[in-house]
Amino acid sequence: MTVKQLTLPELADNCVEFGVPGVGLWREPVRSYGVPAAARLMRDAGLTVTTLCRGGFLTALAPGERAAALDDNRRAVDEAAALGTTTLVLVSGGLPAGSKDLHGARERIADALAELGPYAEERGVRLALEPLHPMFAADRCVVSTLAQALDLAERFPAEQVGVTVDTYHIWWDDRAPEQIARAGAGGRLLAFQLADWITPLPHGVLNGRGPLGDGAIDLRAWRALAEAAGHTGLIEVELFNEDLWARPGRELFADTVRRFAAHVFD
Amino acid sequence: MTVKQLTLPELADNCVEFGVPGVGLWREPVRSYGVPAAARLMRDAGLTVTTLCRGGFLTALAPGERAAALDDNRRAVDEAAALGTTTLVLVSGGLPAGSKDLHGARERIADALAELGPYAEERGVRLALEPLHPMFAADRCVVSTLAQALDLAERFPAEQVGVTVDTYHIWWDDRAPEQIARAGAGGRLLAFQLADWITPLPHGVLNGRGPLGDGAIDLRAWRALAEAAGHTGLIEVELFNEDLWARPGRELFADTVRRFAAHVFD
Numbered sequence: 001m002t003v004k005q006l007t008l009p010e011l012a013d014n015c016v017e018f019g020v021p022g023v024g025l026w027r028e029p030v031r032s033y034g035v036p037a038a039a040r041l042m043r044d045a046g047l048t049v050t051t052l053c054r055g056g057f058l059t060a061l062a063p064g065e066r067a068a069a070l071d072d073n074r075r076a077v078d079e080a081a082a083l084g085t086t087t088l089v090l091v092s093g094g095l096p097a098g099s100k101d102l103h104g105a106r107e108r109i110a111d112a113l114a115e116l117g118p119y120a121e122e123r124g125v126r127l128a129l130e131p132l133h134p135m136f137a138a139d140r141c142v143v144s145t146l147a148q149a150l151d152l153a154e155r156f157p158a159e160q161v162g163v164t165v166d167t168y169h170i171w172w173d174d175r176a177p178e179q180i181a182r183a184g185a186g187g188r189l190l191a192f193q194l195a196d197w198i199t200p201l202p203h204g205v206l207n208g209r210g211p212l213g214d215g216a217i218d219l220r221a222w223r224a225l226a227e228a229a230g231h232t233g234l235i236e237v238e239l240f241n242e243d244l245w246a247r248p249g250r251e252l253f254a255d256t257v258r259r260f261a262a263h264v265f266d
Numbered sequence: 267m268t269v270k271q272l273t274l275p276e277l278a279d280n281c282v283e284f285g286v287p288g289v290g291l292w293r294e295p296v297r298s299y300g301v302p303a304a305a306r307l308m309r310d311a312g313l314t315v316t317t318l319c320r321g322g323f324l325t326a327l328a329p330g331e332r333a334a335a336l337d338d339n340r341r342a343v344d345e346a347a348a349l350g351t352t353t354l355v356l357v358s359g360g361l362p363a364g365s366k367d368l369h370g371a372r373e374r375i376a377d378a379l380a381e382l383g384p385y386a387e388e389r390g391v392r393l394a395l396e397p398l399h400p401m402f403a404a405d406r407c408v409v410s411t412l413a414q415a416l417d418l419a420e421r422f423p424a425e426q427v428g429v430t431v432d433t434y435h436i437w438w439d440d441r442a443p444e445q446i447a448r449a450g451a452g453g454r455l456l457a458f459q460l461a462d463w464i465t466p467l468p469h470g471v472l473n474g475r476g477p478l479g480d481g482a483i484d485l486r487a488w489r490a491l492a493e494a495a496g497h498t499g500l501i502e503v504e505l506f507n508e509d510l511w512a513r514p515g516r517e518l519f520a521d522t523v524r525r526f527a528a529h530v531f532d
Contacts, residue, residue, distance in 0.1 A: 095482050099482075100482055100483060101484070102437075102440070103440075133400060133401065134399065134439070135399065135400070135401040135467065135471070137482075138463055139465045139466075144438045145439075145440075172368070172400040172403035172410045173400070173411075174368070174369075174372075197403075197404055198404075199404055199405045200405075200469060200470040201401065201467070201469070201471050203468055204466040204467065205401070205466075205467050205471060215404070216361050216365075216404040217366060218367070
C-alpha cells in the first residue's frame with residue numbers, strides 16, 4: 001500500500017532490485033490481478049508474502065451484513081492461503097451507524113473470531129487482529145490498544161488468532177511496550193509494521209502517515225521491543241499518504257528503502 | 267469556548283436567561299476583558315466559575331522556554347484565584363520539535379507540577395491535569411489516558427493536583443471507567459466536561475467536536491460514572507467546532523442547553 005501507484009509486477013521488480021525479501025499485499029490489487037497469478041508472480045520473484053491485508057469489519061448488527069462479512073473473511077483466508085502467507089491482518093470495524101455500544105461491538109468481534117479461527121487454522125492461516133489508533137474507534141476499529149487486541153486474541157488458540165503491531169497506532173501508549181512483550185511471549189506477534197507520525201493530520205485522518213524518520217515515533221526503540229519479544233519475521237512499512245502516492249513509485253520505493261536503513265536500525 | 271462568538275457580558279446574560287448556574291472560562295477572553303472586571307461580571311450574575319482553561323504546555327526542553335512556561339502558569343493560577351474558581355485546567359504540552367522522547371516529556375511535566383503545585387495550593391487553586399486524545403500526543407499533550415494523568419497527579423497531594431475528565435478524549439478507552447472511579451476515590455476528579463465524537467475529523471483535528479447527541483459517545487453512561495465516582499460539581503460542555511462558531515451565539519447556547527437536557531440525563 002505504501003507504493004500503491006506500482007502495479008504488482010512493478011512491485012515485485014522493485015523488491016528484487018532493492019533487495020527487499022518480502023512484501024505485504026492488499027486484497028484489492030491482488031484480486032484485480034488474479035489471486036493465482038499474483039501468487040505465482042511473487043513466488044517466481046523469490047518473495048515472501050508477509051501478510052494479506054485485510055479482513056475484518058466484523059461489528060455489523062444486521063444479520064445479513066454480519067453473514068456477508070463472515071463470508072468475505074472466509075474468502076480472505078482462502079486468498080491468504082493461496083498467496084502462501086500464514087497471516088491475514090484483521091481490522092475489526094467501527095460502531096454500526098447510530099450505535100454507541102463499544103463493548104457490544106467488541107464482543108461481536110469475539111463471536112466472529114470464534115467462527116473464523118478454526119476455518120483459518122485448517123488452511124494454515126492465522127488471524128492477526130490489529131489495534132488501530134483511537135482516532136479510528138468510531139468509524140473503523142473499536143479495538144484501540146494492543147492490550148485490548150490481546151484480550152480478544154487470548155480467548156482463542158495462538159494457532160488461530162494473534163495481533164498486528166503497527167507503530168503508527170500504538171506509539172503514544174505507555175502500556176504498549178509491555179503488551180508487545182506479552183504478544184511475543186504468547187506466540188501472537190504475527191506482524192510488525194512501521195509508519196511515522198506527522199502533523200497536522202489531514203481531513204479524515206486516514207492518509208496522513210509520515211515517511212520513516214520524519215515524525216515523532218522512535219522507530220528504533222519499537223523495533224528493538226519487537227525483537228526483544230522474539231519477533232524474527234520481516235518488518236513491513238505501511239504508509240497511507242496522498243503526497244507519497246503522487247510521487248513516481250520507483251523513486252518512493254527507493255526512498256523508503258533508504259529511510260528503513262537509516263531510521264530503523266542502529 | 268463552546269460559544270466563543272459571545273462576549274463575556276453576553277455569555278453571562280445567556281447563562282442567567284437559560285438557567286445555567288456556572289461557566290468555564292478561557293484565559294484569552296478573560297484577559298482581554300480584564301480579570302477583575304470578568305470576576306465582577308460573573309459574580310454579579312450569580313454565576314460559579316467552574317474552571318479556568320488553561321495552563322500547561324510544560325514540556326519545553328530549552329531553559330528559557332521552560333521558565334517562561336512556569337511564569338505563565340503562575341499567572342494562570344493568579345487569574346483563577348481572582349476569578350474565584352478553585353480549578354485550573356492544564357494541558358500538558360506535546361513533544362518539543364525534533365524530540366521523540368514521550369517519557370522524558372512526561373517527566374518534565376512532573377517536575378513542573380512539583381513547582382506549581384505548592385504555588386497553586388497557597389492561592390486555593392488546584393491543577394487539573396487533562397488527558398487529551400492520543401491523536402494530540404505529538405503536538406499538544408503527551409498525557410493521553412486518564413490512567414497516565416492519575417499516575418502523574420498522584421505523585422502530589424490531592425490539594426494540589428487532580429484531573430480533568432473530558433468525554434471527547436477518553437470515550438474510546440476501556441480502562442477509563444475504572445480510572446474515573448480511581449480519580450473520585452482519591453478526591454482528584456476536579457472537572458468533568460462533555461463533547462461528542464463525530465467523523466470525519468477536520469484537517470488538524472482540533473475543531474471537529476460534535477454537538478451533544480450527534481456522535482458516538484454514550485454521554486449518559488459517562489455522566490453516571492462521574493456521579494458514581496462522587497462528582498457533584500457542575501458539568502461543562504466544551505465544543506470546538508468551526509461550524510458551531512459560525513452560528514448566532516444565543517441560538518447555539520439555547521441548542522446546547524436543550525441537548526444537555528436531552529442527551530446527558532435520563
